[in-house]
Every structure is written in structure tokens, then in C-alpha cells.
Amino acid sequence: MGKLTNQVALVTGSGSGLGRGIAMKLASEGATVVIADLREGPAQETLHLIEQAGGKGIAVQVDVSNPEAVKNAIETVVSQLGQLDILVNNAGAPMSFTPVEEVSEELWDLMMDVNAKGPFLTSKYAVPYMKKNGKGSIINISSIASRRVRPGLSAYCASKGAVILLTEALAIELANSKVRVNAINPGPAETPMLPKFFASMDPVEGRKLYEESVPLGRLCQPEDIANMVAYLASEEASFITGATFNVDGGRGL
Numbered sequence: 001m002g003k004l005t006n007q008v009a010l011v012t013g014s015g016s017g018l019g020r021g022i023a024m025k026l027a028s029e030g031a032t033v034v035i036a037d038l039r040e041g042p043a044q045e046t047l048h049l050i051e052q053a054g055g056k057g058i059a060v061q062v063d064v065s066n067p068e069a070v071k072n073a074i075e076t077v078v079s080q081l082g083q084l085d086i087l088v089n090n091a092g093a094p095m096s097f098t099p100v101e102e103v104s105e106e107l108w109d110l111m112m113d114v115n116a117k118g119p120f121l122t123s124k125y126a127v128p129y130m131k132k133n134g135k136g137s138i139i140n141i142s143s144i145a146s147r148r149v150r151p152g153l154s155a156y157c158a159s160k161g162a163v164i165l166l167t168e169a170l171a172i173e174l175a176n177s178k179v180r181v182n183a184i185n186p187g188p189a190e191t192p193m194l195p196k197f198f199a200s201m202d203p204v205e206g207r208k209l210y211e212e213s214v215p216l217g218r219l220c221q222p223e224d225i226a227n228m229v230a231y232l233a234s235e236e237a238s239f240i241t242g243a244t245f246n247v248d249g250g251r252g253l
């Protein structure tokens, strides 16, 4: 028996990187996992990996910044699986280092739409089902860039800062309904997203720069975040809400 047996967990952006690691961990703990991603192929690949390991899930194509698509996806999940207990808002869009005077409105809007509006929309449509069940756990993947800002990442940092305040605001609003809301700030992580932050640099140099910025001396791995998500989703964390955890090897210090 895993610690999430009989739970249904929806993980956005789980076709890749941290989201894939989170989906696989939750499945290994017994949850039925909804792999929700903009890209259908990678979502199916994650589902295949979960099934190969003996887990259960379904794949759903969704753009988290599109209200209709999010509403439909959540309704489909509840009609197929009967419940929604855990929501992990992990889908995200990066930006490469860009001086503020060169940040286009399109880039600003993309950061806000995917990174900040996405978690709002999924919560908006998932919360009614969680309230009805009398419990739920929402886990938002922000970034250590929300607390230790770096130059050239203005729109990304602002969008991730919004996630932290959304987490706290929903935690207080939903506490009476026993829906817990927490956030995780990953440090620089070994995923396909990482090189997009330093797209203007030599890739080897860029990776080295990020690795050396972590006091514990290595990049974050999907398992580091997945372990914290599994804990926050479980009954072991039943007294934790409104909290943000840095899983960053000390990068935020």
C-alpha cells in the first residue's frame, strides 16, 4: 500500500521534466494520475512509463492558460475517475535572460498566462470537487527565482511570485473546507527547461554557472521535487497549509 492509494492526482506539465518525475512518484505511491500537458505525445510517453512500472493513469491534452480547455479537462477527469483529490500545478514556461526594456508584452503575457493564470484556472475548476469531497491538496510549483530574483528574468520572477501569493491566499480561503494549498520552490533543475534560461550562452558554460550556484553542488533532479510533492499530497502533511518549501540545495540562501 502506497501513501496515496485510492487518490486521484492531476499533474500539469507532466509530459516532461519535473512533472514527469512527479507523476511517476505519485503513481508509485498508489495514486491514479492524470497526465495533463499541452503536448499529447510526451503525455502519452509518461503514461506509458507509469503503466510499465505497474501504475495507473490517463493522459489529457490541455493548455492550462485556456479557461474552456481547463474546465473541460477537469470535468472529463471527474466523470471518468469519479474524484479529484490532488492537483499539482507544475506546467510552466521559461524565459531567457532579457533586459526589461527588451521584454515584449507577448513574453510578459506568456509568463503570466502559463505560470500564474494556469494555477488559478486549474484551482478554480478543481476546488468545487475538492470541497464536495471535504478534502484536497493543491501543490504549486513556483521557483526559487520567486525568492532569490536574478537579473534578466523579470517576467518569469513576477509570474512565480504570483504563484506564492496565490498559494497563501487560497490556503486561508480553503482551510475551512480542508483543502490544503502549498508551494515548492525548485532550484535549477536538470530538465529540458534549464538550457532555455541561458539560451544566449554557451550551453556547457551555462549549465556550469547554474550548478555552481547551488551550495549543495548539484542540480535539482525530478525525484527531489517528486518526493516533496508526495509528502505534501499525503496525510503525513495533514497539518501543513500555506507553506512554501525551497527544494533547492540552498540556492535561495
Ligand SMILES: NC(=O)c1ccc[n+]([C@@H]2O[C@H](COP(=O)([O-])OP(=O)(O)OC[C@H]3O[C@@H](n4cnc5c(N)ncnc54)[C@H](O)[C@@H]3O)[C@@H](O)[C@H]2O)c1
Pocket: 012, 013, 014, 015, 016, 017, 018, 019, 036, 037, 038, 039, 042, 062, 063, 064, 065, 090, 091, 092, 093, 094, 114, 141, 142, 143, 144, 185, 186, 187, 188, 189, 190, 191, 192, 193, 194
Ligand atoms: N528546470 C528548472 O530549472 C526549474 C527551476 C525552478 C522551477 N521550475 C519550474 O518547474 C516546472 C516544471 O519545469 P521543467 O523544468 O520540468 O520544464 P519542462 O520544460 O521540462 O516541462 C514543462 C512541461 O510543461 C508543459 N507545458 C508548457 N506550457 C503548457 C501549457 N500552457 N499547458 C499545459 N502544459 C504546458 C510542457 O509541454 C512541458 O511538458 C515549471 O513550472 C518551471 O517553471 C523549473
